[in-house]
Amino acid sequence: xxxxxxxxxxxxxxxxxxxxxxxxxxxxxxxxxxxxxxxxxxxxxxxxxxxxxxxxxxxxxxxxxxxxxxxxxxxxxxxxxxxxxxxxxxxxxxxxxxxxxxxxxxxxxxxxxxxxxxxxxxxxxxxxxxxxxxxxxxxxxxxxxxxxxxxxxxxxxxxxxxxxxxxxxxxxxxxxxxxxxxxxxxxxxxxxxxxxxxxxxxxxxxxxxxxxxxxxxxxxxxxxxxxxxxxxxxxxxxxxxxxxxxxxxxxxxxxxxxxxxxxxxxxxxxxxxxxxxxxxxxxxxxxxxxxxxxxxxxxxxx
Numbered sequence: 001x002x003x004x005x006x007x008x009x010x011x012x013x014x015x016x017x018x019x020x021x022x023x024x025x026x027x028x029x030x031x032x033x034x035x036x037x038x039x040x041x042x043x044x045x046x047x048x049x050x051x052x053x054x055x056x057x058x059x060x061x062x063x064x065x066x067x068x069x070x071x072x073x074x075x076x077x078x079x080x081x082x083x084x085x086x087x088x089x090x091x092x093x094x095x096x097x098x099x100x101x102x103x104x105x106x107x108x109x110x111x112x113x114x115x116x117x118x119x120x121x122x123x124x125x126x127x128x129x130x131x132x133x134x135x136x137x138x139x140x141x142x143x144x145x146x147x148x149x150x151x152x153x154x155x156x157x158x159x160x161x162x163x164x165x166x167x168x169x170x171x172x173x174x175x176x177x178x179x180x181x182x183x184x185x186x187x188x189x190x191x192x193x194x195x196x197x198x199x200x201x202x203x204x205x206x207x208x209x210x211x212x213x214x215x216x217x218x219x220x221x222x223x224x225x226x227x228x229x230x231x232x233x234x235x236x237x238x239x240x241x242x243x244x245x246x247x248x249x250x251x252x253x254x255x256x257x258x259x260x261x262x263x264x265x266x267x268x269x270x271x272x273x274x275x276x277x278x279x280x281x282x283x284x285x286x287x288x289x290x291x292x293x294x295x296x297x298x299x300x301x302x
Contacts, residue, residue, distance in 0.1 A: 001114035007068025019053035019296035022112035025102035044289035051293020060101035106144035121292035127166030146173040153292040155284040156186030189235035191228040208298035233283035243272035
């Protein structure tokens with residue numbers, strides 16, 4: 001991949017066949033209020049290490065895709081105003097402009113794949129938006145999962161989406177959804193959407209074997225590893241339902257669309273829950289990073 005720059009510690013780990021986990025940077029610039037994003041990004045790196053792997057946080061700086069941001073580079077990214085969310089569609093434009101950019105799930109998957117990293121941890125994937133039958137608003141994350149063979153550890157899809165259609169679309173695209181100690185697709189702030197995963201795994205070595213086998217089949221698709229938010233950190237159902245209803249109504253009334261929908265809804269959920277949604281978000285991000293580290297380590301061992 002042209003313009004890919006792999007940090008020396010990450011390059012050494014990959015050359016030595018040590019486990020590496022990719023991390024995205026929209027959590028730093030859009031997913032969490034400042035300065036929480038940088039702190040959580042560092043905590044996620046620490047959780048990857050605790051899981052037995054090397055973290056590689058990915059972002060755009062000075063016309064290059066940086067795989068393995070230093071603490072100083074992460075701070076620079078966070079301090080830059082109006083940082084664009086970089087997706088597959090605008091990646092080239094931001095690179096040519098030599099601008100700063102935070103990578104979404106799709107862009108992080110692409111960079112990870114070209115760097116030789118097979119496991120990626122995020123919060124929740126994008127998917128089919130509510131009302132997509134009228135707006136045709138479907139996240140590029142699904143396109144990336146359909147063509148980039150990287151395992152994505154996540155707390156399901158963001159609950160602001162149409163989860164039923166998202167799970168159906170994943171099946172259509174041939175993307176397996178493997179549950180880590182769960183039988184149902186997580187709903188981000190809630191542990192279960194009621195939608196079944198393709199298979200439940202309670203043993204990390206068996207999960208690693210399923211991931212390796214899928215990649216060996218050469219289907220070209222990614223894999224979703226569904227890891228529910230820890231039970232103690234789940235947003236209670238009443239608070240979730242009330243805040244979600246109000247947040248969706250506010251966003252509709254203001255006519256927010258496109259890439260602005262997700263950050264707008266996340267911001268409103270944070271406000272309407274008195275910060276509880278943010279606390280749950282942080283808990284699931286850190287949990288996903290730990291599981292991703294363990295998965296990457298298991299893939300190397302077996």
